[in-house]
Amino acid sequence: MRPSDVPLDAVQEYAVKERVCIRPLLRRVIDRETGEAALVALPCQSTRESRCPSCAARARTLRMHQCIAGWHLEDEPDIPVRPKEPPRESEAVDDAATTRQGRTTRRRNDAADLPRRPQEDRTIGQVFHAGDGKTYRPSMFITLTLPGYGRIAPGTGTPQNWSDYDYRRAALDALHFPRLLDRWFQNLRRCAGFKVQYFGAVEGQRRLAPHFHVAVRGAIPRAVITQVTRATYHQVWWPQMSSPVYGDVLPVWDGLDYLDPHTGDPLQTWADALTELAEDEDAQPAHVMRFGRQLDVQGLLAGTPDADRSVRYLTKYLTKAVGETYVDQSRDSSYEAHIDRLHDEVRWLPCSPDCANWLRFGVQPRKAGPGLVPGRCLSKAHDREHLGVGGRRVLVSRGWSGKTLADHRADRAAVVREALEAAGIEVESARRMAAEVETPDGTGRFVWAAVVSSGGTSATVLMETVLERRRWREQYEYVKALAGADPPVDNHSATAATSMRRRAG
Structure with missing residues (x-):
């Protein structure tokens, strides 16, 4: 069955299990240098569980990290x-x-x-x-x-x-x-x-x-x-x-x-x-x-x-x-x-x-x-x-940890990125489609535009995002195992684990 044939509510249920945003904001990004267009799903970043359980859980985890970071300095x-x-x-x-x-x-x-x-x-x-x-x-x-x-x-x-x-x-x-x-x-x-x-x-x-x-x-x-x-x-x-x-x-x-x-x-x-x-x-x-x-x-x-x-x-x-x-x-x-x-x-x-x-x-x-x-x-x-x-x-308070919430979010992302790079796994640049990236003539290279999608398109993009997030998680769990951290949870297929080891090795 193709992703476009899967009902949206079923994809959303699967996305919650994989901790992926179920209400992504769709954007079309056009590369002015190559002419290529890509559909990008941005997390909604809602803090409300009734709207998006995945984003809300991620926001709560970030707040917990912020609380711990400044409590016993x-x-x-x-x-x-x-x-x-x-x-x-x-x-x-x-x-x-x-x-x-x-x-x-x-x-x-x-x-x-x-x-x-x-x-x-x-x-x-x-x-x-x-x-x-x-x-x-x-x-x-x-x-x-x-x-x-x-x-x-x-x-x-x-x-x-x-x-x-x-x-x-x-x-x-x-x-x-x-x-x-x-x-x-x-x-x-x-x-x-x-x-x-x-x-x-x-x-x-x-x-x-x-x-x-x-x-x-x-x-x-x-x-x-x-x-x-x-x-x-x-x-x-x-x-x-x-x-x-x-x-x-x-x-x-x-x-x-x-x-x-x-x-x-x-x-x-x-x-x-x-x-x-x-x-x-x-x-x-x-x-x-x-x-x-x-x-x-x-x-x-x-x-x-x-x-x-x-x-x-x-x-x-x-x-x-x-x-x-x-x-x-x-x-x-x-x-x-x-x-x-x-x-x-x-x-x-x-x-x-x-x-x-x-x-x-x-x-x-x-x-x-x-x-x-x-x-x-x-x-x-x-x-x-x-x-x-x-x-x-x-x-x-401003003097709680010396960092803003955005700083704590960046720190958590940097930990994951550094662990993957240390294991030899290529990490895609976070600025690969950033609005600040310019062409040689000084104009913006990437043009972002909102997308109003039908239910089928949203289900397809959401499934692709889930699969991508699953691949990232597999890579990170494998890196933690190599570093002597807690072993990864083996809840994925043997084929996916084997292919991941080949990419890492």
């Missing part, structure tokens, strides 16, 4: 220095208004004080010397949670009393969770006395509240972490968003401003709303959020089973959307109703100064323009599958 990493750019004029105005003329720099009266320690110019952890002459450089694994919004029925994830559950506060906490985490890291660095580095992931608890797992390099006293967590808070200095001004009849865009549908007057601009808030001495923040009482802190050493297990646990749900982590086999209609009620709050609350939902509250978004409709903000934070968590799932 013994030497200071080379941190690239980024030049500071002056803020744009609009940002400077917003920042000045948001700080409320210096009032927000003072801590709240109901918040505990934070201790200050002299700062050391280091990112690596402290070394501890034992009586037997051994030295230890421990690091930490911490889990942060949000507070409760009502009593949860045991084993269900749903409220015991639906009328008492504070869905609005739960939605606002989810929308602003990244800001609270940023504040926690700032406070932790001030109280720990050194430049704490971290690798963390945002996940969802069954009760639909996000929580945060984070690997922290170096040891910090548990009492300090507890104190920092209890004393950390985030205030949202935005216009009021508790009582919608407009319902079914919405403001109308006239080309310059959004107008009140009843009076025809322009709505208050975002800048004017912040100025009014800053000038009001009795104004209160629109929302104040803190962490919950539940806090888990573990000390770990490099190379121990607990450390390896923590890396897998930290990256466990990175291949799922936040909403997908809530799904389990026992979910029933009451749990679906719980998700719907939280989503209804998340959908209509503002997620940022540019959110279209501000029109409901009588304020024009910061970047007002035509086509804004409340309840239809493009931010993924409003989606049912995210339930307020619209930012990055993985938070990594």
Whole structure:
């Protein structure tokens, strides 16, 4: 049977087993020097298992490698220095208004004080010397949670009393969770006395509240972490968003401003709303959020089973959307109703100064323009599958490993390439069709164009990619066996293994 005769779903199932992208992006590449045209399949690089299991698993493995690379460093990493750019004029105005003329720099009266320690110019952890002459450089694994919004029925994830559950506060906490985490890291660095580095992931608890797992390099006293967590808070200095001004009849865009549908007057601009808030001495923040009482802190050493297990646990749900982590086999209609009620709050609350939902509250978004409709903000934070968590799932400090995610990806590819070249196996150049390659007259040699393919063409290209990836894997497993590494898994035909040995020998 020819590859073109195989059904696409069957080819995709086989591709998943071979860890090949099932949704490749097809590109036609024309070589201007030779006139030849080639069809190239690029991996979709999705991090979502529901879209492409192969790419998602590869992305998770890369994140695990990044986590391990920076967690237990013994030497200071080379941190690239980024030049500071002056803020744009609009940002400077917003920042000045948001700080409320210096009032927000003072801590709240109901918040505990934070201790200050002299700062050391280091990112690596402290070394501890034992009586037997051994030295230890421990690091930490911490889990942060949000507070409760009502009593949860045991084993269900749903409220015991639906009328008492504070869905609005739960939605606002989810929308602003990244800001609270940023504040926690700032406070932790001030109280720990050194430049704490971290690798963390945002996940969802069954009760639909996000929580945060984070690997922290170096040891910090548990009492300090507890104190920092209890004393950390985030205030949202935005216009009021508790009582919608407009319902079914919405403001109308006239080309310059959004107008009140009843009076025809322009709505208050975002800048004017912040100025009014800053000038009001009795104004209160629109929302104040803190962490919950539940806090888990573990000390770990490099190379121990607990450390390896923590890396897998930290990256466990990175291949799922936040909403997908809530799904389990026992979910029933009451749990679906719980998700719907939280989503209804998340959908209509503002997620940022540019959110279209501000029109409901009588304020024009910061970047007002035509086509804004409340309840239809493009931010993924409003989606049912995210339930307020619209930012990055993985938070990594710049000094974690001294490398970007792209650097780690290149390092992993270089290891494979060097091993193959050392064994005498020819490696095709990664830049053989790169857009940067030029002809002698200085023009681009390769021209790339997108391809809209039929199902049959996609199945054919996907099968060819699977066979090519299988050949590469056979070669690499053989090279590892020659180098004394783990022997390759013999799950391929004897003919393929024999031909591979001939190419290598």
